[in-house]
Amino acid sequence: xxxxxxxxxxxxxxxxxxxxxxxxxxxxxxxxxxxxxxxxxxxxxxxxxxxxxxxx
Amino acid sequence: xxxxxxxxxxxxxxxxxxxxxxxxxxxxxxxxxxxxxxxxxxxxxxxxxxxxxxxxxxxxxxxxxxxxxxxxxxxxxxxxxxxxxxxxxxxxxxxxxxxxxxxxxxxxxxxxxxxxxxxxxxxxxxxxxxxxxxxxxxxxxxxxxxxxxxxxxxxxxxxxxxxxxxxxxxxxxxxxxxxxxxxxxxxxxxxxxxxxxxxxxxxxxxxxxxxxxxxxxxxxxxxxxxxxxxxxxxxxxxxxxxxxxxxxxxxxxxxxxxxxxxxxxxxxxx
Numbered sequence: 001x002x003x004x005x006x007x008x009x010x011x012x013x014x015x016x017x018x019x020x021x022x023x024x025x026x027x028x029x030x031x032x033x034x035x036x037x038x039x040x041x042x043x044x045x046x047x048x049x050x051x052x053x054x055x056x
Numbered sequence: 057x058x059x060x061x062x063x064x065x066x067x068x069x070x071x072x073x074x075x076x077x078x079x080x081x082x083x084x085x086x087x088x089x090x091x092x093x094x095x096x097x098x099x100x101x102x103x104x105x106x107x108x109x110x111x112x113x114x115x116x117x118x119x120x121x122x123x124x125x126x127x128x129x130x131x132x133x134x135x136x137x138x139x140x141x142x143x144x145x146x147x148x149x150x151x152x153x154x155x156x157x158x159x160x161x162x163x164x165x166x167x168x169x170x171x172x173x174x175x176x177x178x179x180x181x182x183x184x185x186x187x188x189x190x191x192x193x194x195x196x197x198x199x200x201x202x203x204x205x206x207x208x209x210x211x212x213x214x215x216x217x218x219x220x221x222x223x224x225x226x227x228x229x230x231x232x233x234x235x236x237x238x239x240x241x242x243x244x245x246x247x248x249x250x251x252x253x254x255x256x257x258x259x260x261x262x263x264x265x266x267x268x269x270x271x272x273x274x275x276x277x278x279x280x281x282x283x284x285x286x287x288x289x290x291x292x293x294x295x296x297x298x299x300x301x302x303x304x305x306x307x308x309x310x311x312x313x314x315x316x317x318x319x320x321x322x323x324x325x326x
Contacts (some may be wrong), residue, residue: 029219
């Protein structure tokens with residue numbers, strides 16, 4: 001059975017956009033350790049922790 | 057009629073007196089270059105007084121990263137350089153032990169250092185355009201020069217003892233700088249004691265022998281600090297100047313969103 005798309009289906013992919021901004025900033029300004037550390041902390045540490053601990 | 061023809065021929069020769077610069081040559085008399093673009097990776101040298109060079113807007117070109125000096129002037133007085141376009145040298149114009157020279161209406165393009173002054177005094181540089189990679193003008197052990205670029209201002213430590221960006225009256229009779237100007241005498245400049253007003257050869261001898269080594273080292277260290285501070289291109293594989301067009305960015309973000317949209321359905325089905 002064909003399911004209708006909900007608004008969540010369009011909002012959920014927006015989660016990748018910060019990664020895109022981060023990648024674009026890196027591409028434009030080149031590699032620097034401070035940007036790498038900030039990006040890793042924000043996207044690969046803080047976000048998963050937020051998701052896991054959200055309801056606790 | 058014969059005389060008329062001879063006159064016409066001779067006058068043609070007189071008009072055609074421009075010369076072509078030869079790579080690595082030494083120029084000892086005034087010349088006008090024929091208008092053209094010349095590749096002179098080893099540069100040209102001048103080591104005589106009262107030489108005037110008019111490039112007539114010619115382009116003198118070196119090999120980027122390999123050619124050291126475009127025009128090297130050493131031990132000369134009253135040197136004049138006009139209408140030259142010097143590009144892709146490590147140092148476009150190099151003046152060592154040069155006094156009372158005039159450098160005007162030149163362009164220094166894509167050199168590491170546009171004009172390098174070493175032990176040079178009372179020279180005038182005006183209406184020159186500069187687009188050098190590192191510094192437009194570098195002056196070591198040089199005083200009383202007037203440095204004015206047509207397209208940018210200079211704010212460097214050597215401006216304390218040289219006039220930068222505008223004409224400034226300078227007292228050239230300063231004791232202890234190992235330089236005795238034509239305008240000074242033993243009464244107002246101790247450096248003139250026991251010496252007639254300096255000739256270029258005399259300046260060479262006196263400066264080389266008397267310059268205090270520690271002072272020289274401090275000046276060179278200061279110069280290096282300035283160059284490092286002003287270095288435009290950062291070290292390493294950093295792309296500082298690669299701005300992506302807005303359209304390309306939007307396309308990238310749209311594509312990213314589209315991929316994420318598709319991926320979310322793929323993961324959901326599993």
